[in-house]
Amino acid sequence: MQARILIVDDEKDFAQSLAERLAIRQYDVTTALSGQEAIDLVAKQNFDVVILDVLMPDTDGTEVLRTIKEHKPLTEVIMLTGNATVETAIKGMKLGAYDYLLKPCENQELVEKIEKAHSRKLEHEERIREAKVKEIVSSPRSVLR
Amino acid sequence: METILSTSGEAGLVFMGQMNASISHEIKNTLAIIKENAGLLEDLTTMAQQGRAPLDPEKIKGLAQRIAKQIKRADVLANNMNRLAHSVDAPVAQVEVNEALDFMLQITDRLSAYRGAVVTCKSCREKIQLTTCPFLFNHLIWMFLSQAIEWSGDDKKIEVSVCRTPHGVRIDFAGSRQNRIPESCKDLSFQHQQLLESLGAEFQPHGPGGGFSIVIKPLTEGRNRPVK
Numbered sequence: 001m002q003a004r005i006l007i008v009d010d011e012k013d014f015a016q017s018l019a020e021r022l023a024i025r026q027y028d029v030t031t032a033l034s035g036q037e038a039i040d041l042v043a044k045q046n047f048d049v050v051i052l053d054v055l056m057p058d059t060d061g062t063e064v065l066r067t068i069k070e071h072k073p074l075t076e077v078i079m080l081t082g083n084a085t086v087e088t089a090i091k092g093m094k095l096g097a098y099d100y101l102l103k104p105c106e107n108q109e110l111v112e113k114i115e116k117a118h119s120r121k122l123e124h125e126e127r128i129r130e131a132k133v134k135e136i137v138s139s140p141r142s143v144l145r
Numbered sequence: 146m147e148t149i150l151s152t153s154g155e156a157g158l159v160f161m162g163q164m165n166a167s168i169s170h171e172i173k174n175t176l177a178i179i180k181e182n183a184g185l186l187e188d189l190t191t192m193a194q195q196g197r198a199p200l201d202p203e204k205i206k207g208l209a210q211r212i213a214k215q216i217k218r219a220d221v222l223a224n225n226m227n228r229l230a231h232s233v234d235a236p237v238a239q240v241e242v243n244e245a246l247d248f249m250l251q252i253t254d255r256l257s258a259y260r261g262a263v264v265t266c267k268s269c270r271e272k273i274q275l276t277t278c279p280f281l282f283n284h285l286i287w288m289f290l291s292q293a294i295e296w297s298g299d300d301k302k303i304e305v306s307v308c309r310t311p312h313g314v315r316i317d318f319a320g321s322r323q324n325r326i327p328e329s330c331k332d333l334s335f336q337h338q339q340l341l342e343s344l345g346a347e348f349q350p351h352g353p354g355g356g357f358s359i360v361i362k363p364l365t366e367g368r369n370r371p372v373k
Contacts, residue, residue, distance in 0.1 A: 013211050017181035024188050057258035082173040104177035107184050
């Protein structure tokens with residue numbers, strides 16, 4: 001299954017062209033042009049990977065990351081930064097981001113990170129499923145809880 | 146040889162760093178857009194070569210226009226960076242105040258936006274020439290604009306306007322809820338006071354809820370001479 005991706009960037013032309021390139025690579029892509037729009041979309045839909053610009057006018061990217069991780073902890077986040085210094089990206093990774101990339105980034109590198117992030121999410125989901133199955137097998141009554 | 150520029154000290158260096166970081170960050174954003182659009186052109190061409198999808202001339206034209214738009218944007222940004230860098234060329238020079246104000250609001254636009262502020266400029270119709278230190282003038286505008294944003298509460302709408310006075314120029318910073326403005330210059334930070342003093346400028350609060358003004362007198366030729 002191809003990853004469901006959300007691109008969050010206030011630069012419309014960037015978000016649109018990146019979305020088109022990822023769609024050509026068969027990903028299911030949605031774009032959000034602000035942090036708030038991203039938070040609203042994540043609340044309503046399930047995304048596997050969020051590509052998040054860390055510096056946007058309306059919201060601090062790390063706050064958006066925090067909210068995404070709070071509501072959808074399994075959704076993986078790749079942070080994009082235009083800063084040559086990576087302090088914000090490191091802060092983001094401490095808050096649970098999967099990885100970061102510096103703008104402008106190589107598409108191939110981004111696709112590789114998306115694939116790895118998606119695989120990690122699928123692994124986590126699988127482990128949760130297995131744990132649930134084990135719980136049901138060991139205690140069938142747990143289904144009723 | 147020390148000039149008025151040396152009074153900018155560490156704060157001046159921090160200001161220059163902030164501006165350069167902000168402008169170069171925006172340049173990187175434009176480069177990222179150019180790169181993605183060029184990549185998209187390549188993807189579409191490859192797909193056409195492989196017979197997967199025909200090339201749509203309108204689509205190609207649109208992408209080329211996007212790239213051209215970003216090149217123009219990057220050019221403006223690079224020019225601004227260059228202009229800011231050249232503001233230290235002469236310690237004292239003639240500055241057209243409306244133009245200098247527009248320039249500063251333009252290069253700090255993104256920094257203001259990151260703080261949720263909307264800054265508008267009401268330029269004066271007449272040209273106002275002021276003999277001043279161009280670098281310190283730029284620094285002063287950003288320092289007080291930044292302060293106005295901080296004082297503006299939740300409603301971060303700031304209007305900056307300029308007018309000629311009998312002794313120089315007055316720059317007004319008005320916002321709808323600027324309610325924590327100090328009563329006098331003495332309540333400002335040391336950096337604010339030092340910058341005002343270097344430029345021979347004065348801080349004038351408008352009273353409760355009413356914004357503030359900075360009155361700047363022209364520097365005399367004497368100030369152009371080495372301080373020591």
